[in-house]
Amino acid sequence: MLLRGPDVGITPKPGGKGVVGMPVYMWTAQGPETYGPNTATASAGPVTVTATAKVSKIVWQMGDGKTVACATAGTPYKAEYGKKPSPDCGHRYTVPSSTTAAGKFHVTATSTWSIDWQVTGGGQVGQLTEVRDSAVDITVAEVQVLN
Numbered sequence: 027m028l029l030r031g032p033d034v035g036i037t038p039k040p041g042g043k044g045v046v047g048m049p050v051y052m053w054t055a056q057g058p059e060t061y062g063p064n065t066a067t068a069s070a071g072p073v074t075v076t077a078t079a080k081v082s083k084i085v086w087q088m089g090d091g092k093t094v095a096c097a098t099a100g101t102p103y104k105a106e107y108g109k110k111p112s113p114d115c116g117h118r119y120t121v122p123s124s125t126t127a128a129g130k131f132h133v134t135a136t137s138t139w140s141i142d143w144q145v146t147g148g149g150q151v152g153q154l155t156e157v158r159d160s161a162v163d164i165t166v167a168e169v170q171v172l173n
Contacts, residue, residue, distance in 0.1 A: 027066035027077060030059045031160030032084055032135040037103040044166040046119050051112040052086050053100030054135065061099050062139070077143040079156070085138070088117050089131030089164075122168040130163040 032054035038044030058064040062080030069075075086094040100115035111118070123131045141154040 031158035033060040040162045046168045049111040050117040051103035052115045073147045079139045079141040081137045082140045085136045087134040119166045123166045134161040
């Protein structure tokens with residue numbers, strides 16, 4: 027069973043520029059290796075173990091000292107959403123990324139995987155927890171208005 031960190035989706039996209047005060051959407055692709063469910067089975071003689079893993083939460087370190095915990099995979103941003111905040115996994119920057127030494131916000135997404143397992147032929151059950159990380163760098167600028 028292969029479990030990966032989130033397949034990070036974020037607005038602004040890495041390589042693009044966001045704006046201070048605008049909504050940031052965060053999400054992950056919902057594949058078996060990035061969000062689950064992911065099931066694997068192994069047998070030895072009469073004993074078979076089946077494990078099913080799924081992400082229970084994703085914690086986003088936004089690079090500005092703020093943390094956002096999301097209980098869902100998040101909602102990918104679409105242009106028609108405009109300035110509406112994400113319904114389930116979002117953030118707003120209050121300072122530009124130029125305030126950091128690197129000039130970008132280093133965003134880390136940490137998935138917590140809950141793995142339920144059971145043994146047929148033995149009756150045992152249990153749960154394991156694993157964590158996986160992914161990261162991207164984004165640029166957030168400040169808009170200056172002149173009269």
